[in-house]
Amino acid sequence: MLPYSTHQLDEDDIQAVVAALRSGWLTTGPMIEAFEQDLAAVCQVRQAVALSSGTAALHAALNALGLGPGDEVLVPAMTFVATANAVHYTGATPVIVDVRASDLLLDVQAAESAITDRTRALIAVDYAGQPADYQPLRAMTSRHGLALVADACHSLGASYQGRAVGGLADLTCTSFHPVKPITTGEGGAVLTDDPELAARARRFRSHGLSLDAGERERRETWSYEMIELGYNYRLTDFQAALGRSQLAKLVDFIAARRVLAARYRTAWSGLPGLDLLTEQEDRQHGYHLFPVRVRAGLRDTWFKALRRQGIGVNVHYRPLNLHAFYQRQGWGRAGQCPVAEAAFEELLSMPIFPAMDEADMQRVLHSVSRLLATSAS
Ligand SMILES: *Cc1c(COP(=O)(O)O)cnc(C)c1O
Numbered sequence: 001m002l003p004y005s006t007h008q009l010d011e012d013d014i015q016a017v018v019a020a021l022r023s024g025w026l027t028t029g030p031m032i033e034a035f036e037q038d039l040a041a042v043c044q045v046r047q048a049v050a051l052s053s054g055t056a057a058l059h060a061a062l063n064a065l066g067l068g069p070g071d072e073v074l075v076p077a078m079t080f081v082a083t084a085n086a087v088h089y090t091g092a093t094p095v096i097v098d099v100r101a102s103d104l105l106l107d108v109q110a111a112e113s114a115i116t117d118r119t120r121a122l123i124a125v126d127y128a129g130q131p132a133d134y135q136p137l138r139a140m141t142s143r144h145g146l147a148l149v150a151d152a153c154h155s156l157g158a159s160y161q162g163r164a165v166g167g168l169a170d171l172t173c174t175s176f177h178p179v180k181p182i183t184t185g186e187g188g189a190v191l192t193d194d195p196e197l198a199a200r201a202r203r204f205r206s207h208g209l210s211l212d213a214g215e216r217e218r219r220e221t222w223s224y225e226m227i228e229l230g231y232n233y234r235l236t237d238f239q240a241a242l243g244r245s246q247l248a249k250l251v252d253f254i255a256a257r258r259v260l261a262a263r264y265r266t267a268w269s270g271l272p273g274l275d276l277l278t279e280q281e282d283r284q285h286g287y288h289l290f291p292v293r294v295r296a297g298l299r300d301t302w303f304k305a306l307r308r309q310g311i312g313v314n315v316h317y318r319p320l321n322l323h324a325f326y327q328r329q330g331w332g333r334a335g336q337c338p339v340a341e342a343a344f345e346e347l348l349s350m351p352i353f354p355a356m357d358e359a360d361m362q363r364v365l366h367s368v369s370r371l372l373a374t375s376a377s
Contacts, residue, residue: 006353013246028237031238035235071120072094074095075123119144122148126151129154149172171197206232
């Protein structure tokens, strides 16, 4: 089965992990710091904090902003559940906002209309790898005194108006899950230019302690104090070694994804029965996903037919307001996010990953042509 996305591990990645395992460090050690420095450099930000997952990164970022019960956070409907779940972890309430039809990125005007006197922050999601509208988002959030958080779990290595993902919001969260742009198995990071927010995220990663084990070692002290409630959200040193090795290939991975996306766009532009999402001109897409829209009512037929032919398509995403948990939180009524709900009926993510070769591409193009021919008749 051709996956919709998958990691690429080379011999040098494996050697990097083996070397870290032989170094004597297992958890937070020198590789964490080195990985954080590399990440900050690639993302053109002052601070990177490595965490155990993208979800932990979102939780740490929202905690760093001091969010809690009574606060509201705007989140787009078209995202993975973790974006909104992390808001719940802090005790705050996610407010689900609709997306724009052309590219399924957060609709800035819909977000502004959802602001109340309890709204404290907005999480923009770089859906499929395309950065959200950061310039209007920054203007809007600063006008209302809101923090801007980027869920960049899809978009590491992408850019907006020439600026790398990582420095486009007050805090940016990314994921190193195997399907994401680079992997550490499980892992994530918070990126920020603000040293205080970074320090809070770092403390949160290790139980809210004043000094972590490495820092106590350096200062030759046993003494630490728990400043606030934190978690064990640490990444291991051998995962950080894998992250460094993967990060060195991020540019090549994205270049390979870009070539594949261009092939799809050339083959499928303007075909009746198959709609592509708009790519905005002022940003560089990361192509984590290649979602297309098929005719409403045919999506499940396409899903089954393609899977039967060994093409592992997927659906990203069921809108947040249509999940049972969020329905119990009062988001039950269909029609609350009409654009995301209509898109959901039609979405299919086509295979795209760095190691996808010409034969794989031909298989997908051929199967889709056949489906288009049968759906037209
Ligand atoms: C993958 C993902 C997450 C969560 O990342 P994990 O590393 O799996 O915890 C959050 N938001 C989005 C949009 C994602 O795709």
